[in-house]
Amino acid sequence: MKNQKVWINKKFIDIDDAKISIFDRGFLYGDGLFETMRSYAGVVFKLDEHLDRLFLGLKALKIREPCLKKYLSDVIYESLAINNLKSANIRLAVTRGEGTSGIDHREEFVPNVVIVSKELREYPDWMYSKGISAKVVGIQQNEYSPVSKMKSMNFLNYILARIGAKDEGFDEAILMNTNNYLAEAATSNIFLVKRKTVITPSLDSGVLPGITRGVIIKIAKRMQIDIKEKAVLYIELMDADEVFLTNSLVEVLPVTKVDSKKVGKGIPGEIAKLLHISYKKEVIKETLHQ
Numbered sequence: 001m002k003n004q005k006v007w008i009n010k011k012f013i014d015i016d017d018a019k020i021s022i023f024d025r026g027f028l029y030g031d032g033l034f035e036t037m038r039s040y041a042g043v044v045f046k047l048d049e050h051l052d053r054l055f056l057g058l059k060a061l062k063i064r065e066p067c068l069k070k071y072l073s074d075v076i077y078e079s080l081a082i083n084n085l086k087s088a089n090i091r092l093a094v095t096r097g098e099g100t101s102g103i104d105h106r107e108e109f110v111p112n113v114v115i116v117s118k119e120l121r122e123y124p125d126w127m128y129s130k131g132i133s134a135k136v137v138g139i140q141q142n143e144y145s146p147v148s149k150m151k152s153m154n155f156l157n158y159i160l161a162r163i164g165a166k167d168e169g170f171d172e173a174i175l176m177n178t179n180n181y182l183a184e185a186a187t188s189n190i191f192l193v194k195r196k197t198v199i200t201p202s203l204d205s206g207v208l209p210g211i212t213r214g215v216i217i218k219i220a221k222r223m224q225i226d227i228k229e230k231a232v233l234y235i236e237l238m239d240a241d242e243v244f245l246t247n248s249l250v251e252v253l254p255v256t257k258v259d260s261k262k263v264g265k266g267i268p269g270e271i272a273k274l275l276h277i278s279y280k281k282e283v284i285k286e287t288l289h290q
Contacts, residue, residue, distance in 0.1 A: 005082050007075055007115040012082055015116075024112055026095030029103060030154030032112075033057045034093040037076075038120065038248045040283050042086045043290040045248070047073055049211045054094065057150040063096050066111040079117040087120045089249060093153065123250055127171075128276075131256030131268045134185065134243070135170035136234065137161045141183035143206025148183075151208065158186040172245070174237075174258070177206045182232035188245035188253070189213040192237055193271045199236070202229040212246040212279075219278045225271070242269030252276035 004015040025031035035050045044050075051069045058065055066072075072092065080088055093116075097109035139161045141148055161173035165186070173186040182201050184190055189210040191200045198220050201207050220227040237243065241264045243255040252275055254268035263269075 004118065005079075006117075007079055007113075009113055012079075018114075020095075020112055020114070021098050023098045023100050024095050025097060025099055025109070026093065026112065026153050028099075030152065030156075031061075031103075032063070032093060032095030032153045033061070034091060034151050034153060036151075036248055037090040037092070039080060039086065039088040039090060039117075041287050042080060043287045044076060044080075044090060045283055045286060046211050046215065047076065049214070050092075050248075053151070053209065053211065054092065057152075058094060060146060060150065061096075062105060063094065064109065064111055066094055066113045072113075072115075076115060076117070079115050083117050085117055085119060088117050089120045090115065090117045095153070120249075123253070127250075127253060128268065131254035131263075131266075132171035132245075133169075133257040134172040134174050134245075134255050135165040135168055136174045136176065136237070136259055137164045139164070139173075139175055141175045141177045141206040143177040143179070143181075143183065143204065145206070148206040149203065149208060162186040170257075172255070176234065179231075180234065181205050182234065182237055183207055185245050188247040188250065190255075191216065191244050191246065191272075192232070192240035193242035193244075193269060194236070194240050196226065196271065198225055198227040198271065198275075199232060199240075200227070200229055201232050205231055210246060210248075212248050212251065215279060215282060216246055216252065216275055219275060219282065223274075223278065225275075240264070242272050244269070244272040244275075251279055 005012045006015050006018045035054050037044050037050050093114045095112045097111050165173035175183045177183045183205050184207045243263045245253045254272045256263050256266050
């Protein structure tokens, strides 16, 4: 995008001039958090929830709050305006700051904050009409680590998982946890449907408390669809009638093949479609109320 501007530490800068120190702890150690958000018609969906999750993570990691939530919210909308964006992919990143003396924590660290807003590239239609394939990989999610419940910058587990799945011809990777229960996909929460009951791994399975995950759970309860958060076995995944993934960008994405087995009839399921439609309605309602 020509003349794109990014926001770094209280200033908008041309993207070609945007720089962070090589001594930034995010670069050195993955010591930071990020949020990925989506705007519709110029309205950022569930922005408050994203900021709440970010600030909870900062507190847990003992990273100094860089500013007030309201200030960040205003800047995110300013980023959309200055880049003339309505439908956008927004990434907000906060690192601990700059430091050269190893991994020790110091109170004087000043966080670095970066906001990048760019035009949303819609996912291909075939992914929703046909569904994607997913591979359960050998890389495990450590459900005992507090980092498993944060949007950490250290994404190596997921990167390697995705590479492994792609190398075997699959679209996405699914990770189990160290107790061999289902955790999540490389960039998404995972749901399955069995006999019209929607099931998703509980948070203590080592999954990110996804914003879209939370919206889907609320929608299902409101529609009186039976929904359970629990420890999920591999055999339950393989025996599911439907499988779908959720995140802020992809919304609700059906999975029609897991490992070598088709899911259900091998086509996107009706409950996933219904929940996606209901999610879209939720987006429209929130957009109209802004």
